[in-house]
Amino acid sequence: xxxxxxxxxxxxxxxxxxxxxxxxxxxxxxxxxxxxxxxxxxxxxxxxxxxxxxxxxxxxxxxxxxxxxxxxxxxxxxxxxxxxxxxxxxxxxxxxxxxxxxxxxxxxxxxxxxxxxxxxxxxxxxxxxxxxxxxxxxxxxxxxxxxxxxxxxxxxxxxxxxxxxxxxxxxxxxxxxxxxxxxxxxxxxxxxxxxxxxxxxxxxxxxxxxxxxxxxxxxxxxxxxxxxxxxxxxxxxxxxxxxxxxxxxxxxxxxxxxxxxxxxxxxxxxxxxxxxxxxxxxxxxxxxxxxxxxxxxxxxxxxxxxxxxxxxxxxxxxxxxxxxxxxxxxxxxxxxxxxxxxxxxxxxxxxxxxxxxxxxxxxxxxxxxxxxxxxxxxxxxxxxxxxxxxxxxxxxxxxxxxxxxxxxxxxxxxxxxxxxxxxxxxxxxxxxxxxxxxxxxxxxxxxxxxxxxxxxxxxxxxxxxxxxxxxxxxxxxxxxxxxxxxxxxxxxxxxxxxxxxxxxxxxxxxxxxxxxxxxxxxxxxxxxxxxxxxxxxxxxxxxxxxxxxxxxxxxxxxxxxxxxxxxxxxxxxxxxxxxxxxxxxxxxxxxxxxxxxxxxxxxxxxxxxxxxxxxxxxxxxxxxxx
Amino acid sequence: xxxxxxxxxxxxxxxxxxxxxxxxxxxxxxxxxxxxxxxxxxxxxxxxxxxxxxxxxxxxxxxxxxxxxxxxxxxxxxxxxxxxxxxxxxxxxxxxxxxxxxxxxxxxxxxxxxxxxxxxxxxxxxxxxxxxxxxxxxxxxxxxxxxxxxxxxxxxxxxxxxxxxxxxxxxxxxx
Numbered sequence: 001x002x003x004x005x006x007x008x009x010x011x012x013x014x015x016x017x018x019x020x021x022x023x024x025x026x027x028x029x030x031x032x033x034x035x036x037x038x039x040x041x042x043x044x045x046x047x048x049x050x051x052x053x054x055x056x057x058x059x060x061x062x063x064x065x066x067x068x069x070x071x072x073x074x075x076x077x078x079x080x081x082x083x084x085x086x087x088x089x090x091x092x093x094x095x096x097x098x099x100x101x102x103x104x105x106x107x108x109x110x111x112x113x114x115x116x117x118x119x120x121x122x123x124x125x126x127x128x129x130x131x132x133x134x135x136x137x138x139x140x141x142x143x144x145x146x147x148x149x150x151x152x153x154x155x156x157x158x159x160x161x162x163x164x165x166x167x168x169x170x171x172x173x174x175x176x177x178x179x180x181x182x183x184x185x186x187x188x189x190x191x192x193x194x195x196x197x198x199x200x201x202x203x204x205x206x207x208x209x210x211x212x213x214x215x216x217x218x219x220x221x222x223x224x225x226x227x228x229x230x231x232x233x234x235x236x237x238x239x240x241x242x243x244x245x246x247x248x249x250x251x252x253x254x255x256x257x258x259x260x261x262x263x264x265x266x267x268x269x270x271x272x273x274x275x276x277x278x279x280x281x282x283x284x285x286x287x288x289x290x291x292x293x294x295x296x297x298x299x300x301x302x303x304x305x306x307x308x309x310x311x312x313x314x315x316x317x318x319x320x321x322x323x324x325x326x327x328x329x330x331x332x333x334x335x336x337x338x339x340x341x342x343x344x345x346x347x348x349x350x351x352x353x354x355x356x357x358x359x360x361x362x363x364x365x366x367x368x369x370x371x372x373x374x375x376x377x378x379x380x381x382x383x384x385x386x387x388x389x390x391x392x393x394x395x396x397x398x399x400x401x402x403x404x405x406x407x408x409x410x411x412x413x414x415x416x417x418x419x420x421x422x423x424x425x426x427x428x429x430x431x432x433x434x435x436x437x438x439x440x441x442x443x444x445x446x447x448x449x450x451x452x453x454x455x456x457x458x459x460x461x462x463x464x465x466x467x468x469x470x471x472x473x474x475x476x477x478x479x480x481x482x483x484x485x486x487x488x489x490x491x492x493x494x495x496x497x498x499x500x501x502x503x504x505x506x507x508x509x510x511x512x513x514x515x516x517x518x519x520x521x522x523x524x525x526x527x528x529x530x531x532x533x534x535x536x537x538x539x540x541x542x543x544x545x546x547x548x549x550x551x552x553x554x555x556x557x558x559x560x561x562x563x564x565x566x567x568x569x570x571x572x573x574x575x576x577x578x579x580x581x582x583x584x585x586x587x588x589x590x591x592x593x594x595x596x597x598x599x600x601x602x603x604x605x606x607x608x609x610x611x612x613x614x615x616x617x618x619x620x621x622x623x624x625x626x
Numbered sequence: 627x628x629x630x631x632x633x634x635x636x637x638x639x640x641x642x643x644x645x646x647x648x649x650x651x652x653x654x655x656x657x658x659x660x661x662x663x664x665x666x667x668x669x670x671x672x673x674x675x676x677x678x679x680x681x682x683x684x685x686x687x688x689x690x691x692x693x694x695x696x697x698x699x700x701x702x703x704x705x706x707x708x709x710x711x712x713x714x715x716x717x718x719x720x721x722x723x724x725x726x727x728x729x730x731x732x733x734x735x736x737x738x739x740x741x742x743x744x745x746x747x748x749x750x751x752x753x754x755x756x757x758x759x760x761x762x763x764x765x766x767x768x769x770x771x772x773x774x775x776x777x778x779x780x781x782x783x784x785x786x787x788x789x790x791x792x793x794x795x796x797x798x799x800x801x
Binding site for chain 1: 640641643644645646647650653654657658659660661662663664668669670671672673674675717718719722728730731732734735739757758759760780781792793794796800801
């Protein structure tokens, strides 16, 4: 099979047994790689006992998967997955960087981790030589120290094992910070600096397995493709299209911190109490002052949407992060009442260092601050911190407490939704109004009340990845932002950001054929191949458990807060219209092949050869109101 | 090719995005595959954000050629690039030891050393870098100078210098 290295690693952390495994063409042509293959693997290995599987228990799997297009399609990414401790379903969580390319060059398309190591370990892969090594010396260390230590140590080992080869480049590394080690549900699996697989909470899964890092050095070429000339021609077309995208090249998403507030009015402000602001202090003009590299990119990418921000003096001296990109600008800025570029860079750098997710952590910090504002949580609950809007120091102290699971940080490390359930019980007050999440996942920083941003009413309510703003449901199903399209990117596995243009999107079908030889049309993807994956993801999301299970239909809703009218700005007074949401949701269910409760239809599942999924879903169907 | 058409690849580390398009086109050109570990130009990332394109500088005194025990290395008269004769090279690594920047390295699967050949005067890496308007690599006209050799530094040294430039002085000690 072309485009694939052909082998996957299976690593049992409990028994320390490491072996190679393969998937046949029948499986790969249907599930491809990345999110698609992750869904298939999880269904096959855990589906039977899905509801009982604890995402943070040794029975969960942790997957790191590339796809056949990874490294060829400009903008390489890796897909991290498993049973999500946020949604209790499957999230395909992708992250940019060179890791997936290096892994393929080592001869592996992906890694499947089982079990739990007795003591902290990291996995070291040098082509086909694979071993688990002790990680006690980096356990507890933040991102920068972890990365520096591993690069040094592994390069030294390579040099001593291959003394005559010349200098070794760095290996590529995926790792967790202290938050992941503490099994936080809002921890990331990180790469480089400021690169993270955030959605899903897989940093906590990795930590629960006592796995600190995965280090890989691969010296082979990328796997062969079927039509190399065609691939090179398609690469060049995608490069040309994106070299023209000057706005993204210049600012990445960093010009949105002001724009999404002031223009589209869909930016979280003070825990989504508002979605509008017009703070000129928060424009890219201010952020640019801290950029030491305007064009920072991952493997093969023409866009370089990353920008390296550094604070060189003052109280926040030493902070290093990306851009910050829009999501971090919003969640670690406006959502906390912070409108200073410098303070946002500082807080983002801290979140990176702790291995927390900017979106999930920013959401829970905003939630906590609103509870403080409303008097539900007090200074005493926060061990003396005055968690006032805009108090950057207070937010940074609380972020540290979350990473350490210290004091109230232990509750907040569970993520907003679970923290809301705990605090409601603890304080005897219903705090669900302040819980701005979708099925356990903090929602990306793109609101729907103004209806001026790209997600629609059905987008989060019907997404199989819940609050994930990179995987929103849209109909008609061939919509440019359709969830089936996100699924294609995450399954490929490559970056969405080089495919904003229809012209570029249309190149992907010939690209798949040029790499793998498989002819998949857009129609086939929507009706069969992509749809099959989406249904399994949906089924696993509905099965959920063990701590929480989503109620079909009822939980396909948006946060309560979004039914409250916007209080200011050009869209003042706008709120989600429940009747219309119900209508849009119904139309989406019909288009995608789910019944009136959002459960995949038997006929649909059987059409796609998913009899076993259909049978399993009877457990859900029998509990539904007639 | 007359002398004033000879080229040298100037490098501006602060402009390197780390996209590795140079590695991609170099390995495609020399190996017919996308193969970062066999690229004649290698981007070192000993610290993220500090991406260092590392490639031959064509020293005026060619210590690598001098050091070769089998005369596998020669200087191309037109381009003045170091040319490796794959058959004669025994991959002993003496050229690596002799290089002030430790730039050459042994091919990952074959038994010979890998050194930039300037693509016969039209380096693909520079074209790729220019296409994206990054211009971390640029062609300059080669002149009689001893300055070029000073760019033959190890990636560790360059990383320390560039890291302290962009992250601050304390990062000098980090590699």
